Amino acid sequence: MDSNILFIEIYKLFKRRRAWVGPVLVFLLIIISFPLTLDINSDNPPQIYLSFIWISTLLVTMLGTELIFSEDFEDGTLEQYAVNNHLTEIVFYKILVHWVLIGIPLAFVAFLFTLSLDISIHISSITLLCLVISNLIFINFFSLGNALSLKKGSILGLLITIPFLIPVLIVLGKMTTSALLGLSLMGHLSLLVGVMILVTSFIPFIISFILRTHLE
Amino acid sequence: MIKKFFHQFASPKSYFAIANKFVKPFLVFFFLLYISALAWGLFFTPPDAVQGDSYRIIYMHVPASFMAQILFVVMAITSAVFLIWKLKLAAYVSKSIAPIGAIVTFFALFSGSIWGIPTWGTWWQWDARITSTLILLIMYLGLISLHASFENKEKADKFFSVLVLIGVVNIPIIKKSVDWWSTLHQSASITLTSKPAIDPVMLYPLMFSIVSFIGLIFGLVILSSQNEILKREKYKSWIKNI
Numbered sequence: 001m002d003s004n005i006l007f008i009e010i011y012k013l014f015k016r017r018r019a020w021v022g023p024v025l026v027f028l029l030i031i032i033s034f035p036l037t038l039d040i041n042s043d044n045p046p047q048i049y050l051s052f053i054w055i056s057t058l059l060v061t062m063l064g065t066e067l068i069f070s071e072d073f074e075d076g077t078l079e080q081y082a083v084n085n086h087l088t089e090i091v092f093y094k095i096l097v098h099w100v101l102i103g104i105p106l107a108f109v110a111f112l113f114t115l116s117l118d119i120s121i122h123i124s125s126i127t128l129l130c131l132v133i134s135n136l137i138f139i140n141f142f143s144l145g146n147a148l149s150l151k152k153g154s155i156l157g158l159l160i161t162i163p164f165l166i167p168v169l170i171v172l173g174k175m176t177t178s179a180l181l182g183l184s185l186m187g188h189l190s191l192l193v194g195v196m197i198l199v200t201s202f203i204p205f206i207i208s209f210i211l212r213t214h215l216e
Numbered sequence: 217m218i219k220k221f222f223h224q225f226a227s228p229k230s231y232f233a234i235a236n237k238f239v240k241p242f243l244v245f246f247f248l249l250y251i252s253a254l255a256w257g258l259f260f261t262p263p264d265a266v267q268g269d270s271y272r273i274i275y276m277h278v279p280a281s282f283m284a285q286i287l288f289v290v291m292a293i294t295s296a297v298f299l300i301w302k303l304k305l306a307a308y309v310s311k312s313i314a315p316i317g318a319i320v321t322f323f324a325l326f327s328g329s330i331w332g333i334p335t336w337g338t339w340w341q342w343d344a345r346i347t348s349t350l351i352l353l354i355m356y357l358g359l360i361s362l363h364a365s366f367e368n369k370e371k372a373d374k375f376f377s378v379l380v381l382i383g384v385v386n387i388p389i390i391k392k393s394v395d396w397w398s399t400l401h402q403s404a405s406i407t408l409t410s411k412p413a414i415d416p417v418m419l420y421p422l423m424f425s426i427v428s429f430i431g432l433i434f435g436l437v438i439l440s441s442q443n444e445i446l447k448r449e450k451y452k453s454w455i456k457n458i
Contacts (some may be wrong), residue, residue: 156362160359164382166347209378
């Protein structure tokens with residue numbers, strides 16, 4: 001675990017300020033428009049707003065991870081990493097950095113937003129926790145999709161990986177229902193955390209295999 | 217001796233020769249078998265107590281949905297074989313399974329919604345099993361388009377195999393979804409461990425149609441993989457001698 005490389009990656013992403021402030025601002029704009037288009041005074045169940053938030057996080061993380069590999073691929077840095085056998089580490093650090101700089105701020109913005117909708121603090125904090133965990137899962141899968149469609153720059157790789165994320169969305173939806181009914185959430189939460197651990201441990205290896213195939 | 221028997225399936229040339237010999241009678245046989253299973257189910261079984269005559273679509277719907285899942289698992293096995301042993305033939309076979317799997321899945325969803333109109337009153341419902349089968353269909357279509365979008369077919373094979381292996385986790389979700397969540401779709405009437413919940417009069421044509429449909433679709437897969445071999449080994453010298 002070379003901490004120098006970790007800091008280099010953090011600095012690289014931090015420097016391109018548009019890359020990590022952009023998604024958070026887009027997310028803010030999207031979720032602000034939701035109460036404008038829905039009638040707030042009527043009896044809308046909080047579940048509608050929460051499902052909007054999740055789908056918007058999905059789309060915004062897709063936007064935010066679009067350039068995760070392309071810059072390094074184009075100027076040859078990725079080849080250097082591949083030759084030195086650091087590729088899996090680098091992929092893992094990139095995903096982690098994107099999560100810390102994009103995923104966690106997104107979760108906090110959503111948390112403040114749900115508080116502003118008169119959703120109880122209990123449910124809002126559950127939303128915060130779920131978003132922090134599922135953002136990592138989303139960023140992993142969208143990096144996989146970006147690695148697949150690296151040279152072409154097309155959206156096909158991303159479209160293919162969205163079906164894998166639908167079970168995560170289903171679990172999130174069921175978690176909201178149980179939370180609103182006051183039932184225990186331990187089952188759903190452990191499933192989500194289990195998926196996150198599994199995905200985060202295996203996806204860097206798969207992505208480095210795909211990137212190596214691209215570099216041949 | 218046995219090793220030689222299995223090893224000859226690894227080369228496209230001998231696989232093609234063997235498949236040429238038996239695939240056409242194989243297909244005709246299983247097609248006739250399936251037609252007779254359908255005829256048995258349509259004309260020689262009594263109507264259901266609750267559903268009347270409309271249950272007979274089970275003889276098309278159940279084989280199709282079963283096949284959709286089996287095909288994905290077979291695709292995963294051949295993709296794993298390709299990634300581990302680097303046999304190009306395994307990649308050709310898995311690539312040729314994808315379009316057939318997509319069509320079978322679409323047929324399963326279509327016949328299921330036709331069945332749903334008289335029995336459930338609705339042709340679509342967002343419950344667990346139907347939604348996961350829809351995800352299966354989208355995965356098949358995504359796999360086909362992924363393979364088609366790459367110029368370099370060796371790279372396309374590798375990405376295809378990786379994606380199939382990631383996607384195979386959807387199959388246990390489909391199979392177990394009727395047990396894990398309370399859904400509109402009924403739970404399994406035929407399991408490996410307990411007595412079937414369906415009457416033997418209807419069970420036998422159902423098993424017959426499942427077996428014949430499996431044979432039919434595998435015959436089509438072998439035919440399609442022969443086509444794939446011809447496409448990809450175009451410049452080899454043994455092609456001229458067919």
